[in-house]
Amino acid sequence: MKAKFELTKEQKNEMAKRIKGYFERERDEQIGDLAAQLILEFFIEELGPMFYNIAVEDCHTYMTEKLEDMFEIQKR
Numbered sequence: 001m002k003a004k005f006e007l008t009k010e011q012k013n014e015m016a017k018r019i020k021g022y023f024e025r026e027r028d029e030q031i032g033d034l035a036a037q038l039i040l041e042f043f044i045e046e047l048g049p050m051f052y053n054i055a056v057e058d059c060h061t062y063m064t065e066k067l068e069d070m071f072e073i074q075k076r
Helices: 009-027 033-072
Strands: none
Touching: 009 033
């Protein structure tokens, strides 16, 4: 498993742009590119693993349900 999320430069730029848009829309503040990048890095490092773990748990639940469905169609 990778220790850190790897994003392309384009993905990071798009995410930073969205962060800047959020601050302008919701807080009526303008932040610079550096501030947006630092906020993004915080999200990636501190919050990303939590979202990743939720996704893994959701996938596990989904796959478990599908496996149970397969066993239900067994011929008796």
